[in-house]
Amino acid sequence: MNGVTHLDVAVIGTGYVGTTTSIAFAAWDHKVIAVDSDQMKIARLNQSILPFYEEGLERRLERYRESGNLSFTDDLEQGITRSDVLFIAVGTPSSPDGSADLSYVEMVARQIGQMMDKYKVIVTKSTVPVGTGDKIKSIITDELKRRNLSFSFDIVSNPEFLREGRALYDALHPERVVIGCETETARKTMAALYEKVEAPMLYTTIRDAEMIKYAANAFLATKISFVNELARLCDKMGTNIMKVAEGMGLDSRIGPQFLRAGIGYGGSCFPKDTAALLNLAKEQETMLPVLQAASNVNRTQVSWFMERIHHIMGSLAGKKVTLLGLTFKPETDDVREAPSLKIIEQLLQNKAIVSTYDPQGMENVKKIYPQVAYKPTPYEALEGADAIILATEWREILDLDWTKVKDLIAQPYLFDGRNALVPSVMRNLGYCYVGVGIDGRGDYH
Numbered sequence: 001m002n003g004v005t006h007l008d009v010a011v012i013g014t015g016y017v018g019t020t021t022s023i024a025f026a027a028w029d030h031k032v033i034a035v036d037s038d039q040m041k042i043a044r045l046n047q048s049i050l051p052f053y054e055e056g057l058e059r060r061l062e063r064y065r066e067s068g069n070l071s072f073t074d075d076l077e078q079g080i081t082r083s084d085v086l087f088i089a090v091g092t093p094s095s096p097d098g099s100a101d102l103s104y105v106e107m108v109a110r111q112i113g114q115m116m117d118k119y120k121v122i123v124t125k126s127t128v129p130v131g132t133g134d135k136i137k138s139i140i141t142d143e144l145k146r147r148n149l150s151f152s153f154d155i156v157s158n159p160e161f162l163r164e165g166r167a168l169y170d171a172l173h174p175e176r177v178v179i180g181c182e183t184e185t186a187r188k189t190m191a192a193l194y195e196k197v198e199a200p201m202l203y204t205t206i207r208d209a210e211m212i213k214y215a216a217n218a219f220l221a222t223k224i225s226f227v228n229e230l231a232r233l234c235d236k237m238g239t240n241i242m243k244v245a246e247g248m249g250l251d252s253r254i255g256p257q258f259l260r261a262g263i264g265y266g267g268s269c270f271p272k273d274t275a276a277l278l279n280l281a282k283e284q285e286t287m288l289p290v291l292q293a294a295s296n297v298n299r300t301q302v303s304w305f306m307e308r309i310h311h312i313m314g315s316l317a318g319k320k321v322t323l324l325g326l327t328f329k330p331e332t333d334d335v336r337e338a339p340s341l342k343i344i345e346q347l348l349q350n351k352a353i354v355s356t357y358d359p360q361g362m363e364n365v366k367k368i369y370p371q372v373a374y375k376p377t378p379y380e381a382l383e384g385a386d387a388i389i390l391a392t393e394w395r396e397i398l399d400l401d402w403t404k405v406k407d408l409i410a411q412p413y414l415f416d417g418r419n420a421l422v423p424s425v426m427r428n429l430g431y432c433y434v435g436v437g438i439d440g441r442g443d444y445h
């Protein structure tokens with residue numbers, strides 16, 4: 001290793017996490033080779049084209065490529081042999097039983113064992129169940145034995161806490177860095193890697209670090225489901241969940257974040273990671289009833305919302321419903337586990353005519369639901385609508401000219417699945433506005 005500050009790093013996997021982490025390490029003056037087995041992705045990254053949408057990230061990508069700190073390749077061996085620290089940042093999707101599918105991680109571990117030529121620090125960035133570090137260690141040891149080699153290596157768990165849409169900011173300004181490691185050499189290497197970060201560094205065992213990542217995501221998901229569950233009650237009681245959450249959040253022990261009621265959490269992480277943690281607990285014959293309930297609330301939140309729509313509008317058969325927003329949250333093109341997909345499914349089952357607009361997510365949803373009308377502007381999507389459902393609170397959608405919209409639509413029903421518009425303003429414009437847990441006693445008009 002050449003000193004403590006400039007490390008040679010390989011990041012394996014160029015999805016959201018791999019790409020963003022690579023840019024962050026390059027920004028901290030390390031030399032980064034980002035590797036992916038997807039040649040198409042690498043070809044595009046070599047032209048500074050990201051595999052996903054994230055505002056401002058392509059400019060940074062270009063800058064660090066030009067500075068020479070960041071390069072992309074599909075040649076894993078080159079990445080491994082030229083680097084001292086290897087980050088595993090491949091996907092860990094849900095298996096049908098909810099457990100984390102570790103096949104990509106295990107494959108990379110095998111490849112590292114087959115290609116490494118000297119001591120390396122091998123770091124898991126992917127979200128993985130407790131015990132995966134041990135598994136990676138034993139796979140690499142087996143591969144080295146097969147090659148009659150006995151290099152030493154260190155395993156580290158360094159979970160990632162970034163959010164999509166704010167990925168680079170989060171990577172550059174983490175609230176904490178969690179490092180699970182077992183040797184002083186690995187600890188020093190990780191300290192050097194993160195030298196420029198002003199955040200608490202928490203050193204733990206590998207297993208603790210693996211658990212911290214699942215625990216954090218499970219807790220945030222539970223916070224959302226707790227408030228969504230209360231929203232259902234607020235709706236019956238004539239109380240407003242927005243005010244209730246505000247009042248709760250002012251208590252610093254509770255905090256205001258992740259208390260926004262709506263149609264539930266989606267994305268590539270909360271649903272998958274809660275399922276994986278529940279599966280892990282089941283394997284250990286330990287029940288997690290709180291997390292199980294949080295997951296159940298989320299699974300049923302869209303149906304609860306759709307029931308309210310049916311209650312107000314009656315049959316949706318033949319009615320034109322415009323869905324505004326498709327991505328699981330604003331500022332991303334990611335539609336994995338997005339609540340909008342469940343909404344489309346239920347609308348189609350009820351024979352509604354569905355029209356939609358999203359600034360970034362339409363191409364991804366078109367592949368799943370080709371029968372929906374995808375419009376180039378929100379106004380075109382809204383023409384003749386009997387009902388509007390707001391599923392993602394994109395600024396562009398919130399800032400629509402709602403007076404103009406009123407003239408385009410057939411009926412003024414507006415169902416705000418994110419409580420993102422101002423009810424009194426919308427009602428003054430003549431909309432029949434319905435939010436989540438804010439209307440009380442069914443008095444929607």
Ligand SMILES: NC(=O)C1=CN([C@@H]2O[C@H](COP(=O)(O)OP(=O)(O)OC[C@H]3O[C@@H](n4cnc5c(N)ncnc54)[C@H](O)[C@@H]3O)[C@@H](O)[C@H]2O)C=CC1
Binds near residue numbers: 015017076
């Ligand atoms: N998406 C997010 O916001 C966050 C994700 N995570 C975790 O980070 C991990 C990665 O997530 P994403 O970046 O979303 O994944 P992704 O699925 O978008 O990307 C993974 C990449 O790995 C590549 N890959 C797979 N096998 C490979 C191999 N043998 N060699 C080289 N490349 C290979 C794939 O081609 C793909 O480009 C997951 O465990 C996820 O839970 C953690 C925090 C945030």
Ligand SMILES: O=C(O)[C@H]1O[C@H](OP(=O)(O)OP(=O)(O)OC[C@H]2O[C@@H](n3ccc(=O)[nH]c3=O)[C@H](O)[C@@H]2O)[C@H](O)[C@@H](O)[C@@H]1O
Binds near residue numbers: 258265270
């Ligand atoms: O492990 C991961 O992949 C990441 O998962 C989440 O990040 P992300 O999924 O990008 O997005 P969030 O901003 O957390 O939102 C997740 C979902 O919860 C919903 N949400 C969020 C907050 C809230 O108050 N209410 C609510 O319904 C959002 O609409 C969205 O569908 C975590 O916030 C990150 O810390 C973590 O690294």
